[in-house]
Amino acid sequence: MDTLVSGYSKSASITASAPFLFYSNSSSVRCKGAKKVLERPLADPLFTQHLDELFTAEKALGVENPIVVGAIPFDLEQPTHLIVPEWFTFQSVPSFDMSLFNDRSFKHKVRAHQFFPEHDAFIHGVNQAHTLFGDTELKKVVLSRLLELELDQPVDLSRLMGNVMAQNPNAYHFNLPIREGVLIGASPELLIRKTADKVYSNPLAGSAKRQCHEEADVAAADGLWNSTKDQYEHRLVVDSIRSSIARYVGSKVIPDTPSLINTPTMWHLSTQIEGRLRDSNTSIFELIRSIHPTPAMGGTPSKLAKQVIDDVEPHDRCFFSGLVGWADSQGNGEWAIAIRCAEVKGAFVRLFAGAGIVPQSDPEMEWIETGNKMQTMLNAFGIERSAL
Template identity: 75%
Template sequence: MDTLVSGFFDSASVTTSMPFLFYSKSSSVRCRGAKSVLECPLTDPTFSRKLDDLFNREKAQGVDNPIVVGAIPFDLAQPCHLMVPQWFTFQSAPPFDMSQFNDTGFKHRVRAHQFVPNHDVFIQCVEQALTRFDDTDLKKVVLSRLLELELDKDVDLTRLMGNVMAQNPNAYHFNIPVKGGVMIGASPELLIRKKDERVYSNPLAGSAKRQDDQALDGAAADALWQSKKDQYEHRLVVDSIRSAISGYVSDLRIPEEPSLVNTPTMWHLSTQIEGCVKESATNTFDLIKAIHPTPAMGGTPTQHAKQAIDEIEPHDRHFFSGLVGWADSKGNGEWAIAIRCAEVNGAFVRLFAGAGVVPDSNPENEWIETGNKMRTMLNAFGIKRDAL
């Protein structure tokens, strides 16, 4: 893939000096340092054994309940990046209103930028996907695009993380050292959380841009709720998770209809799913392998959608639309979907956004939707709306 600068991200380097942060209302964890790193695909038959080896090594050193933290790629056949931290602590979510700490003086100018793919190619990609609905049993495919930026100065990661949290206080916040940089973001979507026997998931599908005017914003939310296209897209996701998780989870509680939730930039259709694992030995990685990618990130049926993405998208997503989070040796953990985020390396930034394509999708609307979704991180960088 062509980039703004050759060697945009150095895949050979790992930024281990940065702290790992994962903040949620249920299980916030802070870590520093990496004793060891597990880079093995979740689908590799040796993954569970290698993970157990790491945990057993930590227990032998006196750690009662060791953890791993990190990122899992969109394609589970690619290596994950899981670290055993040198130091970690769990803490409660801040009891104060984080929005008051919005750093309005944190601003960047864009020296150069490019979309991958560009507008015309993205439109062609969506049109190509639409033709597949007539010839196959494909019902939905998620197509994405990247925005690569060269900024006027190196990014202060501490200030950026503060701004991400302040501007999106109800999200899953994360700061994760990965190969070639740091992933920072505020995901609105929980793939899976396991706490003892209880399991939770919160898929989002169906989106609309927030409006500055209160009346127009209410109308946008109502239009999303009334949209047959978005309701159909959301139901595909919920039904897929129900089917995927039923082998592991009983007593499933799934509302008949979604609810409306919002971030500072978007409205979403949301469904809260809850259940109880059938077997106590089930861990979060078992559930991830059963569920991911959901139709919200890939499409449905899963294999047909994955094939379409591989053949249509001109870029590799790597960790974008994969997962970020943590897991412990007792099988507990929390993993959010890696969206509304950025990869940062000095003054170079890469953003990602995707949109669900279904039979009645409009290609231009999908381009606009992906642009709207990037606004979360552009705001956090202090990049003006007219900068691109």
């Protein structure tokens, strides 16, 4: 077991041997090895001090602008997993045809599976939330479920990553070694990107399943766009981010209405937010502390929604619906929300999906929506939905 020294751990074997990959349409980072791992909650007042110590030590070794890469959990009171890599490189955005990586022969059979919570417990949780909408100030809460799988063979992570990229070419792709295996996925959602004095965020809230036939798919998109429930849910997220960044940003651009974007499996309401910082020295971690989790992952008001999640969900989210990305010693970085992803350890896999619950939510439809969101990763594993 790894030992902790002042919030740092010696690199675990999985962390030291597996590469870190993060690909987006703006930055691509590849790393290997781990000199140190910072395992201290972002909410800890000493977090910044310990991060600065790591950067200072790296600069003393001749690294001009050192970085950390890794994951931040959903709950900022839980430890981060931030790696100081032995080697890293920034690359230009991949320009190759990612569809070439699509491996149709990559298939897995499911030996055993279990949902947490199961169907009836999830429905009960949504109904519990409904009672709180009338009795408290709760406006929205995101309730999630896990799917644990035992597959017929250990997962070839390189082939899985190829499928993840090929089947979801416009996402934020990541492969992160963690203590329990590897966190791998294709997130459609950017929490925050900072470059000098410019910041960007791209919240998603409000979803509909893609359809096989074009006419039905257009109808699904139109239904999402015209949904009062989904537009309300999305506005809660945008308003929260606007409020969270107000004290940092001098000027900003936030569209009055969202746009429609799609992944291979889902339609989403999306808003592109841009801003210019009053102080370019503001660290991306300070912005994360202010913004995360947004109502897209937690709910609103945030403290009340977090309490509901703790009371209702039978599982610890850990890094699911947290963040994956990188940051440098100048305060820049890019962090995507850890959704449409899986934890993989040998032949054992955990998938995650959540749904935003608002007063207009139908419990059964929310169960179906979370299942639809898991389809992205099920497709990458070559697992038929009918096997579950």
